[in-house]
Amino acid sequence: MLDIIDWNNASSEIRAAVLSRPLEGAKACDIAQDIVRNIEARGDEAVVDYAQRLDGWTGDGFLVPQSDLESAFSALDADDKLAIEEAIGAVSRFHASQGYRDIQVETWPGVMARRVVRPLERVALYIPAGSAPLVSTLIMLGVPAQLAKVDDIICLVPPGPDGQVNSTILATAYMLGLTKVYAIGGAHGVAAAGLGKGGLPKVDKIFGPGNAYVAAAKAILSQMPGGAASDLPAGPSEVLVIADDQANPDFVAADLLSQAEHDPIAQVVLVSDSRDQIRAVNACVKTQLKTLSRQEIARQSLTHARAILVKDMAEAIAVSNLYAPEHLIVQCRAPEGYLDQIRHAGSVFLGALTPEAAGDYAAGPNHALPTSGAARAYGGVSVEMFQKTMSVLSLSPQGTQTLGPIVERLADLEGLDAHRQAMRLRRIAMEEGV
Structure with missing residues (x-):
């Protein structure tokens, strides 16, 4: 089942290997x-x-x-x-x-800057x-x-x-x-x-x-x-479950297996401050695995599963942030209190009664999420991902005069004469009433 790695006795090389993904x-x-x-x-x-x-x-x-x-x-x-x-x-x-x-801001007198959505x-x-x-x-x-x-x-x-x-x-x-x-x-x-x-x-x-x-x-x-x-x-799916000594091991095992049955290279990780909890979860995984129609796929996935023993919940959150999981399930006392500390995860499931399966199907949040540590830089699929924005700029006569000197000075700093001229000609034309 899940091999146990004592985080505080592991070298930096072992820690890196423990948090690596089994990708092709x-x-x-x-x-x-x-x-x-x-x-x-x-x-x-x-x-x-x-x-x-x-x-x-x-x-x-x-x-x-x-x-x-x-x-x-x-x-x-x-x-x-x-x-x-x-x-x-x-x-x-x-x-x-x-x-x-859409947004609209007058950044200078007579300078209207807009963002429009398409x-x-x-x-x-x-x-x-x-x-x-x-x-x-x-x-x-x-x-x-x-x-x-x-x-x-x-x-x-x-x-x-x-x-x-x-x-x-x-x-x-x-x-x-x-x-x-x-x-x-x-x-x-x-x-x-x-x-x-x-x-x-x-x-x-x-x-x-x-x-x-x-x-x-x-x-x-x-x-x-x-x-x-x-x-x-x-890519291949993954879950990290944080569980303290009060977590229900049957729930934890079911969450791990629900990810393992996806793909032979799906990854499941358990992080706990209780060795007894890890042992109990391992026993439940062994029992529940026998009942799954996709148990062979899950067995293959479990060959590279792991359980990480940490000293406390603060360290568990730190390990999770390093891993940046696609799915993070937090089954511990007062889980809401840890949310502010969670920096990197595609989707978070708080509390013993909140399985990842709820989010996978019908709770509402999107289940198309970043994997392989990409949650450090990406969020899940959203409406915004199907949109793009365009900036729109318009200057009035007043705007050319108020903004012109700044643009011209900055163009001079960069040595771009044509840029300066493009602004200067318009400013002078407005000043002369052309």
Whole structure:
């Protein structure tokens, strides 16, 4: 189960190794690079080749017919429809007050500076559907994109072994009003959308989590001239649970396993100031693991899981901040009191009754979050990520005279004569009443 590492007796090298991620970085980057460059060079033909070889795709086009979405919705169980509707409602309520706002400031007499907001024009939402079709991810990405009023939203969904997109994902897309679903995934699907190949429209930005190859393809595209931007680093999932001696070990074990069942390279970390608690959690993990339908995936993930023994809760928070987890669960006395000390986490779950699963599905906050320590610089997906801002500047005659001398002096400091002249000519014209 979880190996125990005594933090205060560990060397700096051991500490660094304990907080490292089990990623397939170099291999994934090399393969994704080849795929992206091949699609860039060969276009549609390369996209079809990869889809046939990697997805088993045999269709005539990647766009799923609208009739398939309608049929999937009609066939969906009524209770499932209700659960999806309720989740959409909660996510919508949480995100409704988000978004950039227009601002206007008179920075000098006669100098009006504004910021105006525009939605992105076209985005792709990547919805993982390999071993687990993530209906919840479609909700988490689709709702803020719609609230931002993105003009054109396409969905990339890897087809199953039968070449078809999961019917529940199609039904959810129908319920959201997202009509453009493409049966393609992986690095080749990301490249097709980012470059506008294979019959897919070229998008401005790609959203959504995926495996290491998908994450690498998104990063590669974002660095290419004219390539699609990326939302955030989002690879294999991870959770860190902080638990004191009063935490319920069954709850803690369930939280760890709910992350471990995602992916063989998902990472789970337990941090506690109680060796007895760690032992109890290990026993509960062993018992609960036997009941899981995805226990083999969870077992693989647990091979690189770890438990970190610390001296107190303050040190537990410090370790968590170093790790910067995608998900942080705090199960200890008075957990709210530690929130101000938490600096780096994608999403925080406070208290024994707050499992990560609640946030994954229907509580409201977004579950598309930064991984691999990127929570030090990124937050989760939000409405703002589907928007951009433009600054707008306008000078009146008074503005040219009040601002002019400052601009001219600063241009002189930088030795940029044309800059100074551009301002000076206007200022003189206003002073002379031209």
